[in-house]
Amino acid sequence: MKPIEPLLTVASPPHVHCGRTFKGMTLETILALMPAAIMAVWHFGLPAARVMLLSCAVAVLTEAVCWKAIKRRSAVDDGTAVLIGLFYAFLLPASAPWWLVVSGAAASIILGKMIFGGNGGNPLGAALVGWTTCRISWGTFMDPYTTMLDSPLRAPLHELHYFGLQAVSDISATNMLLGEQIGGLGAAQSGAILLGGLYLLSRRIIRPEIPVAFIGGIALAALVFQLTGDGTNASATFHLIGGGTLFGAFFLATDPAPSPVLPVPMIAYGLMGGILTMLIRQYGMYPDAVPFALLLAQLATPLLERIAPKPFGTGRVKA
């Protein structure tokens, strides 16, 4: 198939028509992230604010330069660059050095978004691409646990991964919900993230299928591990509110471009992400496996979207 040249179109998808603009949706998503951002500054202080601001600034700047480079009308004002910058910052430890923030935010925008010609074309979540690029390059700087050993806070998922269930039995759910845990600086603010997610759901900016299926996948896998394991596996609740699980469910997984658009594929995608997260936590080397699991699920999106209803009176849809 030939790439569709712009005959009449003036912008890449997604196109929303109902008085609601794409820019508006992006701004509301940023608004939904604010409680978590405030909680992050509350817990980690100015370093967290520094990481978030720097990341957003670099993301916007990189995107503006990229639009110039590919000689297209800039769409940097739609706010997605800020959102991607914020997503990336949310996954970082508060102690991240400046060069890590800069290179990761730039990688997110360039490799995750702009090489696909801007928003809507990217087959993978932009911030996820940036985060994984840095994670495999500078593992020790990216890992919240190893970089923040002097913090009085606990790192539930890491301690579970390295020391087992016994070591984390004294971490209370309330603490984790309040964000009193080490993880991605914003991603670990489970309670605030949950609030933001519910806001997005109530405003119908995201559909409930993906978050529900993702959480369902995590819970299901955790239950299976608990029932078949030898009592050393943590409960579903622990896995859900520990680390950045909820951030993945409500924000990273529901990124409009790389996620499916039909209900059944959405559920399959969410389940796949959740189950893969648990598999990597159990058998892999990453304690908080959400970004990797979501990347894998997004790779499968085009295949999952083939599970489409058959239009009445025609043959099978050619996807």
Next chain:
Amino acid sequence: MSTLWKEFSKGLWRDLPPFRLVLGLCPVLAVTKTADNGLGMGLAVIFVLTLSNVFVSLLRNIIPSKVRIACFIVIAASLVVCVELLMQAFAYPLYQQLGIFVPLIVVNCIILGRAEAFASKNTVLMSTADGLGLGIGFALSLTFLGALRETFGYGTLFGKSVMWSGFEPFTFMIEAPGAFVCLGLVLAAMNALTNWQRGVKGLEAVEGPKHDCKACGMCNTPLK
């Protein structure tokens, strides 16, 4: 003389093997972790490509066309075994580094592709120039890519430190994803350069050369 030069020099820029012809990608991706390895692999390919062109061209009138592919494979494979033995004897560390990709030179599209498309139709002198030119182009490209990845991935170049002291190596570049992304970006840069040149001449921008397995001429020729 001028045609001889033309056949030689086309491999250096116009038909630069991995970047313009987009052929033989496996070694390009696999052995370019460092500039040293890229250069070593490049030299091995120059040896095999030039000599296989020479032998194929020498024997082109004797070889019956029905078994020509089989003959080309035997010639290329013998040369590859030669390289393997020589490398083990004189450059053992390089042999350890390149590993499985030394024997795999035999299935590099460039070798059989040039034998089929050029050497079996041209004189020995021309075939030598063609093989040498493309081989040198291939070696230069591999060294370039290796230098790029080594500089950022290890902070060294040909084993010598080149980055500032606080530099944290960008390991992404030497891992598999970095190999793919780097090669993709270099290809895109080549395309952008072409389009810029076309733009200066007032021509429309075009897509870059398509990678096509069939381009090597081998794939669609049955071995009969």
Next chain:
Amino acid sequence: MDYFLLVIGAIFVNNIVLAQYLGNCPFIGTSKETGVAIGMGFAVVFVATMAATITWLVQKNLLAPNDLGYLQTIAFILVIASLVQFVEIFLKKMVPPLYNSLGIFLPLITTNCAVLGIAIICQREEFTLVQTVVYSIASGAGFMLALVVLASIRERLDMVRIPIALRGTPMALIMAGLMSLAFFAFKGMAA
């Protein structure tokens, strides 16, 4: 259990294309359409398994006892080339439907370094015959998985306004790189 780990390792952890850099030409070349990718994938699984098995027998019964190990490369490529020929003729005569779906891919396979690569890896890792069969099927399946996923994404990318310099091969390579990045998720498993 050992075989289970061998399979998981070959498909996901050390994927033949995404982690071991083998078979990249057909990986980029035949990943434009999902249908083609599936056909090519099956052809590779089929030929790689047969080739690895036969070359294993050749190595152990012919080369090793006669101290001809240094002729491995030449012997293996000749075995693979004639095997592909033989399979083609056999399928054409005996199983025409299979030939119609796989036939066009068979000639592509002689120069597919994944096939020769799998055969050589099985020797270097000193696998037994059963391990060789299991490993080559799993590696072929890993190739097929990567190929089909890349093809499905590239079909989708056809509808995206990618900057012109990146269209085609560069995009396919970068996408392969991002896939390989995602496959880092399996690091540390089945080791």
Next chain:
Amino acid sequence: MMEMIRMVLVLSLICGASGFTLATIRDATAQRVEEQELTYVQGPALNQIFSDIDNNPVKDRARIADAQGQEHIVFPARKDGKLVGVAFQSFGKGFGGDLGIMVGFAVDQGGKNELAGIGVTTMKETPGVGTRITEGDFRNQFVSHPLDDVALKSGGGDIAAVSGATVSSTGAVAAVNHAIKTFNEIKDKIPSEFGS
């Protein structure tokens, strides 16, 4: 028919020529290839064992047969022209296959021999776990160890296993004990082979 004969003839001629050439090259390089292989595969292990010597053990190697008639490639270590030790390779069962261990023996004039140290030559152990047998903490336990009672602590000896890598450690100790047995069989031949 002529066509057929020509095809077969040409193909066999090319194969014959290539086979002949390769066999020649193989013969010409065999010596060097073996030496290179020893230098780069076993050389690093030898350097770990004998740090203070002034000969090239790979160059001075010799083949010595043990009591069963099996030949071992033995590497001598000299200092100031005097034989201070020998080393040869021995195998044990590791976690991921055979474990090649270079075992060094300090040769003393008074007839009192001890281990000079060990070095790992080939292995397929789990990275970060079994591979830690290559680290000094494990290897140094063998330096100047008497030739008897080489065993892991769990087996009543004094060698501490690498934590989490019992199989690899056991394999290494087995390889060392095997080497000691061989050494006792061949030690009388060493002076005649390398002088003293």
